[in-house]
Amino acid sequence: MKLIPRLLGAAAFAASAMSAAPVMAEGGTLVIVSNQTPRHMNGxxxxxxxxxxxxxxxxxxxLRYDENWEPQPYLAESWSVSDDGxxxxxxxxxxxxxxxxxxxxxxxxxFSIMTTKENHPFKSMFAPVESIDTPDAHTAVINLSQPHPALLLALSPALAPIMPKHIYGDGQDVKSHPRNTTDVVGSGPFMLEEFTPAEATILKKNPDFFIEGRPKLDEIIIRIVKDPSSMLIAMENGDADMYPFMAGSQEIRRLKEADHLEVTDEGYAAVGPLNWLAFNTANEKLSDVRVRRAIAYAIDRDFITKALHRGVSQPQRGPxxxxxxxxxxxIETYDTDLERANALMAEAGYGDGMELTIDYIPGPKEQQQSIAEYMKSQxxxxxxxxxxxxxxxxxxxAGRVGGHDFEMTMDVVFNWGDPVIGVHRTYLCSNIREGVIWSNTQQYCNEEVDSLLNAAAVEQDQEKRKALYAEFQQIIAQDVPIYYINATPYHTAYDKRxxxxxxxxxxxxxxxxxxxWSE
Structure with a gap:
């Protein structure tokens, strides 16, 4: 396995963290393995x-959230919501x-919330934010155009990083700002020491973190390992200490057999990861809903979850x-019906067949490439x-899909806790944004869907909100901009210490x- 020179020189790593993870009451290094290369560090x-x-x-x-979905203080020591929301x-x-x-x-x-509103792929996340008053240096009042039930959750770490205005407010495009990758300045528990794309990200302890006694670790190293087998070997040999977002059935079962590791599916409650086949509805062939429905009827969701995924995945039938x-x-779930699928193809004028391409996310083979190859035969x-x-x-x-340069693609898309944050972005007409991954990359537009989602976004009554989302799901099932396959079975493997x-x-x-680390 390739190790970059900087890693070989790291304090705990040099003494061959390759043979044993650091064991300290305080400090130490945490090595995380991942197969995904970040474009940059600015969430x-x-x-x-x-x-x-x-x-x-x-x-x-x-804010930050505890395991019970309750908001907790972070940069905001307290907060309040007005009576009218x-x-x-x-x-x-x-x-x-x-x-x-x-x-x-x-x-x-x-500055950060308004910048995120303008530039983040989740356009609906802060859409109701009209302005933010700053009556003094330590008070921010977020003014809304309508009630926003998902706002507090949207102020979580992964969705609302607070950026220094004195750096990112210099007039440069924040999406391509050079300080997203080098000399990145935040206020979190760790500071960026080194970012080597496709190899590793090294984070050092922030000695001036505003929460006393934290962080506990001295260093976090996120190693990019493209080969899935090498990731498993690194975990088994103690070369790495944590493997989050692990979804392969063989990986999960194999690491469960390692005595020094714990494997858990906890930690993904707010993520809501969906594995699906997306259609570019602006494509000439796929713009015909009959073709999309035919493809949906041809796929065997149960075969994918039970055979390809060895029962680890759970079927997913909607958005x-x-x-x-x-x-x-x-909703219509499109149980396998080849006769009906062939009839729809003939009705759409493709009785003699057609050609299509399918893309997939590189890395998680079982959840992506294997399904794409199954689609080819099916x-x-x-x-x-x-x-x-x-x-x-x-x-x-991401460049292909975000740039709408695809016909069909496998994808993994998160619900992000509340539909306003993670679901609306995929279906709103206003969120068709070329060059932005995980926006409405399907280029799907239905004004009735927009109306339902906009109403659900502000509805305070839980039962009425459920009814709005139920109607939305029924329409999506008929229009089939996406064929839903399974909930991604994310697990985390980590050193028991x-x-x-x-x-x-x-x-x-x-x-x-x-x-x-425990002693």
Whole structure:
């Protein structure tokens, strides 16, 4: 396995953390393995696991959440929601500073939330935010155009990193700002020491973190390992200490057999990860809903979850994860029916067949590439000749899909706790944004869907909100911009000597300031 020179020279690593993980009451190094390369470190303008894991260590947010879905103080020591739900007041801690020593003020909070609103793929997340008042240096009042039930959850670390205005407010495009990758300044428990794309991210302890006694660790190293087998070997041999977002059935079962490791599915409650096949509805062939329905009827969801995934995955039938109170089973689920699929293809004028390409996210083979290859053989049964198109790395895949340069693609998309945050972005007409991954990359637009989602976003009555989302799901099931396959079975493997592993609702996309090594 390749190790970059900087890793070989790291203090705990040099003494061959390759043979044993550090065991200390205080300090030490945590080595995390991942197969996803981050574009940069700024979660305010970029979604996804690759960015969120380091971003939540580098940047602090107004709130953080406990394992019971309850908001907890972070940069905001307290907060209040107005009686009419039209404003939220954040009272900031007094002594927090950025990594460069500059104090954090309400101006930074206002700048960050408005910047995230304008640049983040989740356009609906802060859409109701009209303005932010800053009556003093430690008070920020978020003014809304309408009630926003998901706002407090949206102020979580992975979604609302507070950026220093004195750096990112210099007039440069924040999405391509050079300080997203080098000399990154946040106020979180760790500081960026080194970022080597496709190899490793090294984070050092912030000695001036505003929460006393934290972080417990001296260093976090996120190693990028493209080969899945090498990731498993690293965990088994003690070369790495944590493997989050593990989804392969063989990986899960294999690491469960390692005596020094714990494997858990806790830590993904708010993530709501869906594995699906997306259609580019602007494509000439796929713009016909009959073709999309035919493909849906041709796929065997049960075969994928039971055979390809060896029973580890649970079937997913709609746009809202089935563990959510907003999911409804009263929808067309497209159980396999090849006769009906062939009839739809003939009705659409493709009785003699057609050609399509399918892309997939590189890395998690069982959840992505294996299904894409299965699609190739299965869709042949209804006359569709599928070309499976590989990408050399995640940025290449993201560029194709975000740029609408695809016909069909496998994808993993998160619900992010509340539909307003993670579901709306995929279906709103206003969120068709070329070049932005995990927006409405399907280019799907239905004004009735927009109306339902906009109403659900402000509805305070839980039962009425459920009814709105049920109607939305029924329409999506008929329009089929996406064929839903399974809930991604994320697990985390970690060294048993770790105290406070990431089992909260955001898992590893949360500050790791409380993780430490037992003696």
């Amino acid at each position: 305010g303008v970029q979604s996804g696991i690759a960015t969120a894991v380091p971003s939540t260590q580098i940047f602090a947010s107004p 039209m404003s939220v007041t954040l009272n900031l801690v007094q002594d927090a500073t950025f990594h460069d020593g500059q104090p954090i003020t309400s101006e930074d909070v206002a 809202i994860i089935e563990s959510s109170p907003y999911f409804t089973a009263d 869709l042949k049964k209804i006359g569709i000749d599928v070309t499976v198109r590989a990408a050399p790395d995640f940025p290449t895949w 770790l105290i406070n592993p990431p089992k909260g609702i955001w898992g590893a996309m949360h500050p790791m300031d409380m993780i430490e």
